[in-house]
Amino acid sequence: MSTPPISDQFLSEDDLDLQNLTWDELLAEWDAWLRAASSTDEEDADVYSHGVFLREPRTDK
């Protein structure tokens, strides 16, 4: 019996498990993740993840 080649793992098992979810499970998981992740919204309120701007200039919001 041959040994499978050693492979680098870039992401966690939890991440890679998304492949095993049904579509409805994926949507539910996604929504739950977004709501859980929003607890840190204030920490990076002025930072951008996408596009060509990196940070919002200070304003009195």
Add this chain to the structure above:
Amino acid sequence: MSIFIELTEEFNQDGLRTIISSGQAVVLHRLAMMSRDGDWIVRENQAALDHILLVLERHGARYRFGAPLEARWLAGGWSAHLEFRDPKGLRVRTDFFSRPPRLSAPDLARLWEEQEGREIPFLNLRDLVLVKMTQREKDYPIIGELSRRLPDPESQLLFSRSARDLLHLAAAHPDLTTRLTEQRPLLALASGGEEEPLGAALDAERRRLIRADEQRLEGYATAAAAWAAAWPSLFPRLSGLPLRAAHRTMCEAAQTQLPFQP
């Protein structure tokens, strides 16, 4: 239901106007949940952009600092940023651009063509790999996994982030590896079968890609300096306005402060 799917359906009602990009496309490829923000590639025509503004206005969105959601700025590679809170209080940040970095004009034309008619349009694996070649270290593990799912050995050889994967690929496809070496010089090391120098070359390649993206963004930051300085006094004038009225004020101000081309 994900708010990003709902928005995409609303943006694309009666016609394809937006394609989900970056972090949320990674979710749709079932790889990982790593981004709270939604970003979309948009059609570069004002009718499509006006529809998106209308949808966002209905959600009570407001502009964040960025370019107006207008074709003249988007054509220069600028991005527009808006946000709102959903009925359950979730802060929904939405980012838009029409010229995704590192995708050529033919790439974009093909992308719009291939996404036409899709129930949920989102970036394909190859284009997502290119968009993810950003200045952020955290995007490179994603590229590593995305590359493994590319459908053909040529794409895998061109984009893999794993020395071990490349060694296996080079052993299985020696002629193809040699042919692609001009495009990606570190493949010569994969043909040689040595993991350590190949790993070092991958690290150096990643740093070059990060630096290239940083330089791209520095160009935009320089071009947006006057706009950034004007924003703190403009922002209060936009507050409280319905989005499309705020958009008109934003465009008027940006015309003298933000060049269409960086």
